Amino acid sequence: MGEKILMKGNEALAEAAILAGCRHFFGYPITPQTELAAYMAKRMPKLGGTFLQAESEVAAINMVLGAASAGVRTMTSSSSPGVSLKSEGVSYLAGSDLPCLIINVQRGGPGLGGIQPSQADYWQATKALGHGDFQIFVFAPSTVQEMVDLVNQAFDLADEYRMPAMILADGMLGQMMEPVEIPEVSELKLKDKPWATNGHKNSREHNIINSLYMQPEDLEQTIRDRFARYDDAKAKHQVFESYLTEDADIVVVAYGASSRISRSAVEQARELGIKAGLFRPITLWPFPNDELYKLAGSAKKFLAVEMSMGQMVDDVRLAVNGRKPVEFFGRTGGVIPTPAEVLEQIKKLAGGDR
């Protein structure tokens, strides 16, 4: 067991990546993820690694593409407007079957938006982080400890499935300090990457990293192959936490920062005698459809709570598939909902039943 120390979310993400064997970080300054890059700038030179402040987010993600092609664990981090700039590179990474880690410490949008915490990039992360048919892994931690734990998992799954992975955090989690236990890593077992363009050393055919296919049938086949891997990931890696959902009439569905607020509201509702529970997706892609569908058998109503105008709620409705009503409550633009506001919504839904 490692020691327990107090860490800021952004710094915990950085340290976790280092523990996971990442030695190549490429970024560009943006609030509210700056501590992550600053941490890397301090640590990487001492580890013989790379910290490179690129000329733009576009360049940073393409440096990640180069390092990923070379076969190393590599990452970038940014916040909402910067992640939009990375979308070109993410599409190429996905199309070239390259693993990497992208961190989005979300802030309010659209446009320059604001710098306060937000969850308004859910659609971008899970549906369309670039042009073309593709998915990436998306993990949503809700504590600093979980940030540490998910980073390693994200790197492992990215390598296993040869696809980019994202940690979708927000300004609140990034800036928050909590005690964390940094796991002791004795020896990393990294997956072999025989496909890497790391020099053939005159001992194999040349490797090519590429996303271009001039024949539509060839391109279609690569996409179908990739989607078969996605199906496998969907079957094996839907991760969630259920809290008091077993006998719950009202199930609040929330991830990340809004799940912390929702948990308080659920506990307060229980004190009022309302059978409320919390379902917290930890993987946003693959979304934990199966468990949510099961819950639709026992729960009476669902309430999605987000720091946006309602994005994840689409996936909740798809999972529940019309079996039960799904309502939404959210604040956006960097406004954080209060437990009292969420409780009010739970009471409203419960009231309808009585």
Added chain:
Amino acid sequence: MAVVFEKPHALTNVPTHYCPGCTHGIVHRLVAQVLDELGVEGRTVGVAPVGCAVFAYNYFNCDMIQSPHGRAPAVATGVKRALPESVVFTYQGDGDLAAIGTAETVHAAARGENITIIFINNAIYGMTGGQMAPTSLPGQVTQTSPYGRDVKTQGHPIRVCEMLSSLDGVALAQRCSVDTVKNVNATKQAIKKAFQYQIEGKGCTIVEVLSTCPTNWGLEPNEALDWLRENMMPYYPLGVYKDAAEEENNG
């Protein structure tokens, strides 16, 4: 019988897709010959652009990456930082390098990334069918400058070697041409020097090669070579714009 010429090992044995009279093929061969002569193919990673040379990944025998448009110097940076012992080169056209990828080019050069940039300047977008490039000449007629490039509204051509030569991170900036045997040989020497400087860790090296695009210039291959000599060479003079080794000697 003595072999006087053979295909370099660093070129794959496939036909290229380049048009008749296009000089990409010559420059590919020169790069491959240099990789052979330096014995570095096994530790070389090449980065192909978007544009006519996009399929370069099929033509070079070393490991290859196909980059997003203009981002080759950033991709090359990622490779080189991950594998400092590797030899990394980008092969880019004028639209890729001097328009959409200007920032990536300038900053890779400013950082002194130990990479080699092979820059094909043919004053036009070839792959997309002959649009105005950042290096199209004043008055040059293209699909998107049908009345000739008007510098008042369409701006002035960029002289890349001159621009990059002001940066401390650049170890070699040289403009060459492959219009004559003599110039082909000089280009090969420049490319070889660029790779040698990279291997010695001297900094970013760029070799610009004035090239022809008979198809989109609407000229016969011979006429295209004449056009290059008469129009491109005066605007883009051949020469060494920066050479770190010479500066060291002179300093």
